[in-house]
Amino acid sequence: MSNEALRQELVELDKKHFIHPTSSLQEQQEKGPSIIFDRAEGVHVYDINGKKYLEGMASLWNVNIGYGRKELAEVAKEQLEKCAYVNSFSGFSNEPAIRLAAKIAEITPGDLNAVFFTSGGSESNDSAYKLVRHYWKAKGKPEKTKIVARKRAYHGVASGSTSATGIEPFHDFTTSLAPGFVHVDPDDPEAFRKLIEEEGADTIAAFLTEPVQGAGGVNFPKEGYLQEIRKICDEHDILFIADEVINGFGRTGKMFASEHFGIVPDVLLLAKGISSGYIQLGAVVIREKLHKDLIEHSPGVLMHGFTYSGHATACAVGLKNIEILENENMVENSRVMGDLLGEKLKELQKETDIVGEVRHLGLLGAVEIVKDQETGERFAEKLTPKIVAEARERGLILRNVVYWEKDTIVYSPPLCMTEEDVNEFASILKEAILEVQKSL
Known part of the structure; x- marks a missing residue:
């Protein structure tokens, strides 16, 4: 069975039998699962077709030591x-x-x-x-x-x-x-x-x-x-x-x-x-x-x-x-790589027009999206869902928070991040933000 045939089989079985937590039941029936994961190693996960993603959330804030141990x-x-x-x-x-x-x-x-x-x-x-x-x-x-x-x-x-x-x-x-x-x-x-x-x-x-x-x-x-x-x-x-x-x-x-x-x-x-x-x-x-x-x-x-x-x-x-x-000194690595990632994400305030506050502690952080970087004024339409979708297309998994007045991207990658991983993370997120910014 080809990968695509297997994927289609799994999509139909998923739609019929699998009720997903914290997901849209209607969207699941219309589109099926957004990603079917197949394997994972280090800070990366792979879908059933072999596409590679940097897991910027460590799944649900939890795969601290990384995948494949x-x-x-x-x-x-x-x-x-x-x-x-x-x-x-x-x-x-x-x-x-x-x-x-x-x-x-x-x-x-x-x-x-x-x-x-x-x-x-x-x-x-x-x-x-x-x-x-x-x-x-x-x-x-x-x-x-x-x-x-x-x-x-x-x-x-x-x-x-x-x-x-x-x-x-x-x-x-x-x-x-x-x-x-x-x-x-x-x-x-x-x-x-x-x-x-x-x-x-x-x-x-x-x-x-x-x-x-x-x-x-x-x-x-x-x-x-x-x-x-x-x-x-x-x-x-x-x-x-x-x-x-x-x-x-x-x-x-x-x-x-x-x-x-x-x-x-x-x-x-x-x-x-x-x-x-x-x-x-x-x-x-x-x-x-x-x-x-x-x-x-x-x-x-x-x-x-x-x-x-x-x-x-x-x-x-x-x-x-x-x-x-x-x-493996991962707690200290979280501090060091967290500081490095935080610095690179703060550079996005200068490299884009819509990045507001960037905050982090270790490898737990958030990036605010704003209309006005000086005042912190928000866009009428929430932009982070689009940015997160663009990042995913480019191979970076993130989450967004849009409760209350927030329009926030949140992240918590595995603690085994390397400098190369940090650069990949920051580069993809920058591309995603610039892509959405072009449409404004």
Whole structure:
């Protein structure tokens, strides 16, 4: 069968049977899948016809070590053959889960020492909400139930994590959001203070934030914001949850983004880069005091757990993934290549007429498209969908954010980027922007 015949067969099967996440059902039926991927290596992916793309998003912000690492396949095979899976309920355990929990405790900030495993970011978020509410109940404060999250935040698509997300289209999709979630201004810590006055600190379980907001547009906190929020939480006996599902495992040029801001959250949420997307895995990490308090004040069964919590094969892959990150100095490479890419993208402000602010931390960044570079005025029509489409045609995969007033290109390539990859990325994006600019 020729590649084209195979592609056509797969397109028809896809249209008939595969409901795609976060995709247009109608567009899928009209056009079929936009790309059918076949293989991948390093920072590049290839479609079924052999076309090569630089994966400027590391798929979904998560393939941190890059594609095609046989070490992960080998460790997975070894564990699958030895003991693929045993459950972790009722005190059962396995060596990969134990060792990965210990490794996470070693590399996370401060005294974040105890780990609950999940299969992904949404599960990590929902688990954290339940755990902090249970914590306060165990401490004799069952009225502390509210989760305060920031507007523009993305925390997942399970029932609780959708409700915590501060992006309206995710709310509009469903008719029933979970109660107990409140959203505040994402930049002003005084808005949080005011909310505490209105709601009462005795009703608030936790403040939830991504240190750097990802899917909402790669938004960085204003200087001192997170430190002030940490202070407010301490003053009012409110737990601080850092969602580092996107930020973690070297993405920002440090192992965890919280380190950039000198804060230690009470609860740290992980997924994505924990396994670089090679297998489903996530985690909730809590500080030593919370762990000890739960042991002391909650002596019964912890009535929360997933079938695949502490999955032996997933944890073995996670361990090997972290080993590669450390041994190949990929966190530092993220910082160095991130700075280089950021400099090259800032040059586009001079080389084009429509590039506004360029911001980044490590290999996590955004490029704003504007009508006026001086004032930041936007075009009436969003241009980033066209730019992203042009870049894809030229072999660079990116995403755009057009919520609110934004017209933003976001990027998060694998952390194994080289200078050659950076040059390829910047060159293609420049071509795509200039092509769209010509049509204005």
